[in-house]
Amino acid sequence: MERRLNLEDVGRRAGVSRSTVSRVVNGGHVSSETKRRVEAVIAETGYRPHAAARSLASNSTGVIGLVIPSAAGTLFDDPYFGRLILGISSATNEVDMTLALFLFGDGPDERSIISRVVTPGLVDGVIVTATTRGDPLIDHMQGTNMPFVVVGRPDNAGSTFCVDVDNRAGARTAALHLAGLGCRRPALIAAPSNTTAGVDRRSGFLEGLAEAGLSVEDRIVEGDWSQESGRRAMDRLLAERPDAVFVASDRMAVGALRAIREAGLNCPGDISVVSFDGIVPPDLTAPQLTSVVQPVTEVGERAVRLLTTVIAGASTPEHVVFPTELAVRESCGATPTAEPEA
Amino acid sequence: MERRLNLEDVGRRAGVSRSTVSRVVNGGHVSSETKRRVEAVIAETGYRPHAAARSLASNSTGVIGLVIPSAAGTLFDDPYFGRLILGISSATNEVDMTLALFLFGDGPDERSIISRVVTPGLVDGVIVTATTRGDPLIDHMQGTNMPFVVVGRPDNAGSTFCVDVDNRAGARTAALHLAGLGCRRPALIAAPSNTTAGVDRRSGFLEGLAEAGLSVEDRIVEGDWSQESGRRAMDRLLAERPDAVFVASDRMAVGALRAIREAGLNCPGDISVVSFDGIVPPDLTAPQLTSVVQPVTEVGERAVRLLTTVIAGASTPEHVVFPTELAVRESCGATPTAEPEA
DNA sequence: CTGAAAGCGCTAACAT
DNA sequence: ATGTTAGCGCTTTCAG
Numbered sequence: 001m002e003r004r005l006n007l008e009d010v011g012r013r014a015g016v017s018r019s020t021v022s023r024v025v026n027g028g029h030v031s032s033e034t035k036r037r038v039e040a041v042i043a044e045t046g047y048r049p050h051a052a053a054r055s056l057a058s059n060s061t062g063v064i065g066l067v068i069p070s071a072a073g074t075l076f077d078d079p080y081f082g083r084l085i086l087g088i089s090s091a092t093n094e095v096d097m098t099l100a101l102f103l104f105g106d107g108p109d110e111r112s113i114i115s116r117v118v119t120p121g122l123v124d125g126v127i128v129t130a131t132t133r134g135d136p137l138i139d140h141m142q143g144t145n146m147p148f149v150v151v152g153r154p155d156n157a158g159s160t161f162c163v164d165v166d167n168r169a170g171a172r173t174a175a176l177h178l179a180g181l182g183c184r185r186p187a188l189i190a191a192p193s194n195t196t197a198g199v200d201r202r203s204g205f206l207e208g209l210a211e212a213g214l215s216v217e218d219r220i221v222e223g224d225w226s227q228e229s230g231r232r233a234m235d236r237l238l239a240e241r242p243d244a245v246f247v248a249s250d251r252m253a254v255g256a257l258r259a260i261r262e263a264g265l266n267c268p269g270d271i272s273v274v275s276f277d278g279i280v281p282p283d284l285t286a287p288q289l290t291s292v293v294q295p296v297t298e299v300g301e302r303a304v305r306l307l308t309t310v311i312a313g314a315s316t317p318e319h320v321v322f323p324t325e326l327a328v329r330e331s332c333g334a335t336p337t338a339e340p341e342a
Numbered sequence: 343m344e345r346r347l348n349l350e351d352v353g354r355r356a357g358v359s360r361s362t363v364s365r366v367v368n369g370g371h372v373s374s375e376t377k378r379r380v381e382a383v384i385a386e387t388g389y390r391p392h393a394a395a396r397s398l399a400s401n402s403t404g405v406i407g408l409v410i411p412s413a414a415g416t417l418f419d420d421p422y423f424g425r426l427i428l429g430i431s432s433a434t435n436e437v438d439m440t441l442a443l444f445l446f447g448d449g450p451d452e453r454s455i456i457s458r459v460v461t462p463g464l465v466d467g468v469i470v471t472a473t474t475r476g477d478p479l480i481d482h483m484q485g486t487n488m489p490f491v492v493v494g495r496p497d498n499a500g501s502t503f504c505v506d507v508d509n510r511a512g513a514r515t516a517a518l519h520l521a522g523l524g525c526r527r528p529a530l531i532a533a534p535s536n537t538t539a540g541v542d543r544r545s546g547f548l549e550g551l552a553e554a555g556l557s558v559e560d561r562i563v564e565g566d567w568s569q570e571s572g573r574r575a576m577d578r579l580l581a582e583r584p585d586a587v588f589v590a591s592d593r594m595a596v597g598a599l600r601a602i603r604e605a606g607l608n609c610p611g612d613i614s615v616v617s618f619d620g621i622v623p624p625d626l627t628a629p630q631l632t633s634v635v636q637p638v639t640e641v642g643e644r645a646v647r648l649l650t651t652v653i654a655g656a657s658t659p660e661h662v663v664f665p666t667e668l669a670v671r672e673s674c675g676a677t678p679t680a681e682p683e684a
Numbered sequence: 685c686t687g688a689a690a691g692c693g694c695t696a697a698c699a700t
Numbered sequence: 701a702t703g704t705t706a707g708c709g710c711t712t713t714c715a716g
Contacts (some may be wrong), residue, residue, distance in 0.1 A: 004462055006709055017687045022711065031685060052397035052463035054384065056692050063442065076428060082418025087443040089705035093455055097463070100405065101443045103431040113435055120346060121394035121693085122440070167373060228625065254626075281419065283570065284596075348693050359703045364695065373701060395693035400707050463709085 005047050014041040025049060036259045049238040055121060064092060064307055065117055065126035078225065078251055079279050080296060081129075084151065087300025088127060095308060097124075118144045119167075125311045127303045130154045131195045147310040151303050153196045159317040161310055163303045167197050167276075168204035170324030171246065174274045175208025177290075177326055178244045181334055183272060187219035187242035189233040189252055193258055201248045201276055220243075230255030238263050243271055244332075247285045250277035253289055257331070268333030278327055287330035294324050347389050353532045356383040367391060368603030400596045406434060406649060407442045407459055407468035407493060411479055420567065420593055422638060423471075426493065429642025437650060439466075440599045447605045460517060469645045472496045473537045486621040489652040493645050495538045500620045503652055505644045509539050509618075510546035512666030513588065516616045517550025519632075519668055520586045523614060523676055529561035529584035531575040531594055532616075540564075543618055561587075570644040580605050585613055586674075592619035595631055599673070610675030620669055629672035636666050 007018040007025075014037050015020065022032050024038045031033055050298055055061040066088055068081060076082060078085070085101075092099045100123055104113045114137065117126055125147035130138055138154045149161040178186055188205055191198030220238045223229035230252025237245065238259065247253035253275035260267045266289055278293020302320055329335050343482040349367075356363065356379050365372050366380045383389070397403040408430055410423060418424060428441075434441045438673025442465055447457045456479065459468055467489035480496045491503040520528055528549055533540030549595055551557055561582045565571035579587060580601065589595035595617035602609045609615055610628055620635020644662055651660075670676050 001709075004709090007711095008709080018710080019688080019712080023686085026711080029685065034686085048457070048461055050398070050463040050709050051461050052394050052403060053396035053692090054463075056392070056398050056694085056708090057710040057712080058709095059692075075420055076418075076424025079418055085443070086418060086445070090447075093446065096454070098459075100457060101427070101431060101441045103428070104435065105432075112438075115390070116438075116440060119390055119393050121392040121396075132699060133407060227623070255355045281569075325607055346693090349695095350693080360694080361696085362702055365702085368695085371701065376701085392693050395708090396695075398692090398710085399694040399696080399707075498691095592708080 005045055006050070010038065010041050010045065010047050013045070014038045020313070021104070031303045033035050036154055048208050060153045061121065061124050062096070063098045064304065064311075065102055067104075067117055067126055067128045067137070068103045069104060069132075069135075075229065078249075083296040084129070084300045087297035088304055089288070089300075090297075091304035095304065097215070099109070101124075107272045114140060117121045118146045125149075125307045127151060127307055131197065133194050133196055133199070147307065149303055149307045149310060151299060153200070155196055161189040161306055161314075161318050162255070163306060164320045165299060165324055166295040167294075167324075168198035168207070170276060170294065170326075171201040171204030171248075172208035173210075173324070173326050174246050174276070174292050175205045175214075177332065178272060178274060178326070179212030179214055179247065179332070181210065181244070181272060181332060183244035185219065185240070185242045186214055186216055187237045187240065187245040188216050188221075189230055189237070189245060189247040189256055190220060190222045191248035191252075192224055193222060195211060198248065204310040205246050205248075218331035223248070223255075225249055225251060227255035227258075231259045235263070238265070245271060245273050247273060247275040250280040250289065250291060253291070253331075254280060254285055257285055257287075257289075270329055272320045274326075274332050276324075278325075282329055285331075290332035290334070292324045292326055293327050295322050297320060346392070347387055348392070350398050352380065352383050352387065352389050355387070356380045374406035376547065392672070401510060403463065403466050404438070405440045405442050405465045406646065407444055407465040409444045409459055409468055409479070410468045411446060411471070411473075411477075420591075422619065425621065425638040426471070426642045429639035430646055431642075432639075434644040437646065444468075456482060458493055460488045467491075467649045469493060473539065473579050475536050475538055475541070489649065490650060491623075491645055491649045493641060495542070497538055503648055503656075503660050505641055505648055505662045505664070507636040507641060507664045507666055509542035509636075509666075511588070512618060512668075513543040513546030514550035514553075515666070515668050516588050516618070516634050517547045517556075518554060519670070519674065519676070520588065520614060520616060521551065521554030523558055523586070523674060525586035525614060526556070527561065527582070527584045527586070528556055528558055529579045529582065529587040530558050530563075531572055531579065531587060531589040531598060532562060533590035534566055535564060540590065547588050549658055551636075565590070565597075567593060569593045569597035569600075569679045573601045576601035577605070580607070586681075587613060587615050589617040592622040592631060592633060595633070595673075596622060596627055599627055599629075599631075605606075610673055614674045616668075619665075624671055627673075632671045632674035632676070633669055634666045635669050637664050640664060 007021045011018040011021045019037055024035050089099055102117050128150045130150045130152045134156050141148045153164045190202045219242050221233040221236050223233045234256035247256050275289050275291040278291045282288040349363045352359040353363045363380055366377050431441055444459050470490045470492045472494045476498050495506045532544045561584050563575035563578050565575045576598035589598050605675050617631050617633040620633045624630040
């Protein structure tokens with residue numbers, strides 16, 4: 001097993017010092033003549049700088065971490081995280097960094113992995129997906145001096161960098177849309193109230209309803225994001241004879257659609273449904289879901305860019321929130337529009 | 343900005359040398375008295391070893407890479423990769439390593455990311471998911487001396503470590519099951535023939551059919567894994583009036599089910615379907631899919647363990663292949679069994 | 685524009 | 701059982 005080529009070796013072959021080689025590798029000032037010679041040697045030897053050595057000397061690793069808690073089971077049943085990872089990964093490639101993934105459940109391993117995330121010299125910064133309210137992970141991160149941004153809206157983060165979508169406004173739009181269609185007895189299948197997204201979507205919807213002079217009264221059931229919970233929720237709701245329902249997530253909406261069908265009712269004929277996410281492929285359901293679509297991939301990309309600024313030293317917390325778009329399809333009973341409404 | 347605490351500092355506070363501290367951190371032999379003292383200092387200072395420095399000195403990073411090519415769009419629409427990542431991530435946590443994710447599309451960035459994967463000092467080894475035949479990535483990896491294992495069955499890898507599922511046997515079982523149910527005009531919606539999984543599932547199915555004295559004749563259409571392709575394939579196939587169809591993936595099967603329904607036919611009444619993957623939640627479809635389930639998560643976990651042996655120096659290539667299980671549900675028309683058949 | 689030299693924080697012989 | 705001493709391969713002043 002031969003020793004790995006290092007800067008010194010390359011320098012020797014090119015007749016220059018290791019510093020010069022380092023300069024051509026990192027784009028420093030080098031005469032074009034020597035530069036050419038060094039590059040030739042690098043090309044023919046296939047030299048690649050040693051990442052760990054570089055990290056140690058430069059105090060920067062070139063890797064960013066993505067932390068997703070309670071990844072356990074449900075995680076990838078929902079396309080949400082997949083999309084987010086895609087966005088983050090592509091942005092990460094773009095800036096020539098590498099992505100480290102930290103998934104963890106609720107086991108005792110949590111503590112250990114949580115501390116691995118902030119190991120010095122491992123990552124330059126991390127993106128934390130915070131879905132639950134009062135997330136202890138956020139508190140923990142604030143106690144360290146590891147740069148981080150959170151995806152979502154943590155309620156216990158006085159001042160952190162974060163990127164989120166406007167859940168409240170999106171849900172409000174859904175309410176207004178339903179009201180505009182003439183619904184009289186709206187219902188709500190809410191997302192868990194221990195998540196900020198759940199809270200925001202609920203209050204946004206109620207707000208929109210109020211503006212239109214409507215109210216859900218007791219036609220409101222809380223699901224747990226799962227399709228099955230959506231189905232059960234709709235089942236319960238059906239007894240109240242709602243003429244429209246806003247479901248706080250696509251997945252739960254798929255379940256709701258099923259409950260409606262199984263009850264022998266028709267959507268949108270008997271009941272309109274509007275969901276949130278816009279992440280389930282339209283073709284997957286019949287009728288196609290009208291939903292408030294959130295730009296998940298963009299959120300991921302933005303999070304990476306934001307994180308790079310934090311790593312670079314940005315210190316005044318920035319909150320970026322993306323708008324959502326109502327994609328009108330079949331399930332609400334309106335005539336689908338080519339252009340999504342705002 | 344105060345300097346980061348290092349071994350020397352901790353040693354000074356505890357009145358010992360840095361090597362001793364290193365020993366207590368890494369579990370070397372230290373008298374219980376000093377060990378206690380050092381641990382106290384570590385606890386009160388919150389000292390954490392610097393990952394890059396450690397990597398450089400020990401020539402081992404503690405991170406493994408996961409490479410997923412052509413991640414582009416379709417990737418996360420299919421729960422397959424999510425499950426795989428889950429398995430890999432959990433195994434990775436278990437052995438106290440961290441996971442680096444390399445996703446890449448077909449753009450020009452491919453070259454650059456592909457070379458980043460083999461950057462010395464970045465990862466200790468990588469898991470490559472190879473789906474396509476003659477995958478150039480495999481050739482590339484073989485040209486380096488980076489430890490790697492492949493998930494899947496590369497056809498251009500004379501001798502590599504790999505873990506796969508027995509696609510052939512699983513598909514054969516599906517054929518036999520359908521034959522046992524009395525089908526006479528079986529059809530096949532195949533997976534892309536430029537993937538080894540596609541090839542294996544096809545030949546396994548044909549083999550099983552032949553054993554039962556049946557044949558697909560020209561009732562065979564190739565899909566591209568997407569649900570839509572499954573739907574179109576079924577549409578074409580319907581003209582041939584098959585009484586059973588084996589669909590090489592769950593996703594395509596969902597499309598096929600839809601085509602059957604839209605043609606006004608009934609499954610399993612008019613036509614039985616058996617799919618491959620067992621990855622779509624049964625509740626998602628009506629009727630529930632009978633399918634050949636592959637243990638994706640286990641494959642991921644095994645890949646990690648195998649990789650650790652390669653990193654440790656294992657040199658005689660090992661191929662581990664997992665068996666599949668036929669989960670009999672509603673879509674084949676048989677009475678669902680509690681115990682899945684072999 | 686280029687070379688020399690001093691670390692970055694840690695591990696691993698090698699002494700003691 | 702513990703301390704001493706070399707590096708690991710790179711970046712980065714500092715001279716020239």
